[in-house]
Amino acid sequence: xxxxxxxxxxxxxxEEERMKEDxxxxxxxxxxxYQHACGVIQGFHIAxxxxxxxxxxxxxxxxDE
Numbered sequence: 371x372x373x374x375x376x377x378x379x380x381x382x383x384x385e386e387e388r389m390k391e392d393x394x395x396x397x398x399x400x401x402x403x404y405q406h407a408c409g410v411i412q413g414f415h416i417a418x419x420x421x422x423x424x425x426x427x428x429x430x431x432x433x434d435e
Contacts, residue, residue: 371425
């Protein structure tokens, strides 16, 4: 995996963990805030999946050369 993709995936993972920790300790002010945080966490998962796909495609393209 490209180094920049590794760094990006790591940063997304760290942000996701921070948001999860905030939810676990009850920092959601109300249900709307909780729903928003869940949506952001879902977005992190989607982004990490896209990064993994991109890295896999780059590796496959490198194998073809």
